[in-house]
Amino acid sequence: MSGIAVVPGSFDPVTLGHIDIISRGAKVFDHVIVSVLNNQHKQPLFSVEERIELLQTATKHLLNVEVDSFDGLLIDYVKNKKATSIIKGLRAVSDFEYELQMAAINRKLDDSIETIFMMTNNRYSYLSSSIVKEVAKYHAPLDDLVPNNVEVALKKKFTK
Structure with a gap:
């Protein structure tokens, strides 16, 4: 496939x-924009700026990936970036139900933008940012859960 795709998410924090x-999306699309949602209703562990920096470091080996942030409607952001697709990762059936609703409303708002669902690698099917924060809070090993730079940042957050 060619074109531009957006991988949206909270990424609080980014996990493996x-x-x-993101890596698999970068193999399929010419350009991938990883965009951090600035959700004002949540109390994130990391600021938007910190999440952007963590993502930039974790994806620096992917030359066709850029990191950005957005607030407001995803579909407006995607159109503004001239992207043709949204990439969403799915871990379980419960993810699919929610993401199907999001894809349906996005399609209603603009039927020229496709949502592409990617099944997670089985190694990460249990993994979520919430679980990572809980593990980090109790100083358990994180090396198989997050990139090295994120592990360092989490340790700093939870040793204050």
Whole structure:
């Protein structure tokens, strides 16, 4: 496939599951924009700026990937970036139900933009940012869960 795709998410923090989906998307599309959602209703562990920096470091080996942020409607952001697709990673059936609703509303708002679902690698099917934060809070090993730079950042957050 060619064109531009957007991988949206909170990425609080970015996990190896996220990196897997981003890497696979980068093989399929000419350009991938990983965009951090600035959700004002959540209390994130990392600021948007910190998440952008963590993602930039974790994806620096992917030359066709850029990192950005957005607030508002995803579909407006995607159109503004002239992207043709949204990439969403799925871990379980419960993810699919929610993401199907999101894809349906996005399609209603603009039927020229496709949502592409990628099944997570089995190694990461249990992995979520919430689980990572819980593990980090109790100083358990994180090396198989997050990129090295994220592990360092999490340790700093939870040793304050």
